Amino acid sequence: MPDFTSDHDLAAWLAGQAGERLLHVRASSGLEGAELKDAGDEAAQEVLAGLLSAFAPTDAVLSEEAADSAARLSVDRVWIIDPLDGTREFSEPPRDDWAVHVALWERDRGLTAGAVALPARDQVFHTGPGGFEARSARTSTVGGADEPLRLAVSRSRPPAFVTPLQEALGADLVPMGSAGVKVISVVDGTTDLYVHAGGQYEWDSAAPVAVARAAGLFTSRVDGSELEYNRESPYLPDLVVCRPELADRVLEILSGLEL
Incomplete structure (x- = not known):
């Protein structure tokens, strides 16, 4: 089993695993339109729910694709997930502007870890060291930019x-x-x-x-x-x-x- 040294690593891995399943569904299911959207939502939810149960069994989960429970309000750690963000784009191959969201909320600290996978671009951005690309060095400012924002x-x-x-x-x-x-x-x-x-x-x-x-x-x-x-x-x-x-x-x- 994978060994995670931080919640940042876990979040990134979870998002990546769901992304891999979504790519498989998109490529091999033969579905289109609303059926492909539903299949993607279901498959990614299944992956994330199963992995969180295995790797964070005492944490609560708030997901777009699962019933909510008030129990999450009384625990110290809650994973907030969107198994497939951008279902419309997912259902329109070869569009790549869709994502998987995995975040961790902790009491008295707020959001402490998170990852956004862009599976069709083979990218996972996360909150750990090296988890995001260097931002643009542009220094343009409102009202005085050489280039528009x-x-x-x-x-x-x-x-x-x-x-x-x-x-x-x-x-x-x-x-x-x-x-x-x-x-x-x-x-x-x-x-x-x-x-x-x-x-x-x-x-x-x-x-x-x-x-x-x-x-x-x-x-x-x-x-x-x-x-x-x-x-x-x-x-x-x-x-x-x-x-x-x-x-x-x-x-x-x-x-x-x-x-």
């Missing part, structure tokens, strides 16, 4: 506030699927910021936010308040992830928009 947005359901935010920042839009892929695009320097409002849950952002924080990025809710996890309701509808030097300006703009 790059704003990650949903390719299929961009919220209404994106247009005024784009105009205020003078940004270029970079459409892509999966919340995890969008956050990782800021981590690896493909984009400069990602802002979402209008509906997400803890499993949509926990692992990406953990990785973004480890990479030194700014994260918050759209009003600037802290992103909190393992709450009674897992609904966590909005977030901001950006380069730290952009945070004040982005929050100022958002405060004047109807979200």
Whole structure:
């Protein structure tokens, strides 16, 4: 059996194992559309549930693909997982903008470990040493950039506030699927910021936010308040992830928009 020296290693391995199963389902099931989405969700959930039961048997789990239990509110360690983030993109081969999210929440510490696997790109970003690519060295700032900022947005359901935010920042839009892929695009320097409002849950952002924080990025809710996890309701509808030097300006703009 694998021997893990840290929760960072475990999170990365778990996400990678689920990703391998998803690639197999995508390549060999012969399914399409909604059936492929469902098969992916089910297969990745099966992998993560089984491995967490084996390697973290005393920890609780909050998953998009499993029934919630109030018991998680009284334990010290909770894994927050999204077995397949970006089901639409997963069901549209050869799209690669879908992900697996695995995060660990600990009482009085918040998010302490996390991993985002991008299986179709053969990448796993995580919170341990060497777990994320070096970010872009661009030093452009709002209002004085030689190049426009790059704003990650949903390719299929961009919220209404994106247009005024784009105009205020003078940004270029970079459409892509999966919340995890969008956050990782800021981590690896493909984009400069990602802002979402209008509906997400803890499993949509926990692992990406953990990785973004480890990479030194700014994260918050759209009003600037802290992103909190393992709450009674897992609904966590909005977030901001950006380069730290952009945070004040982005929050100022958002405060004047109807979200």
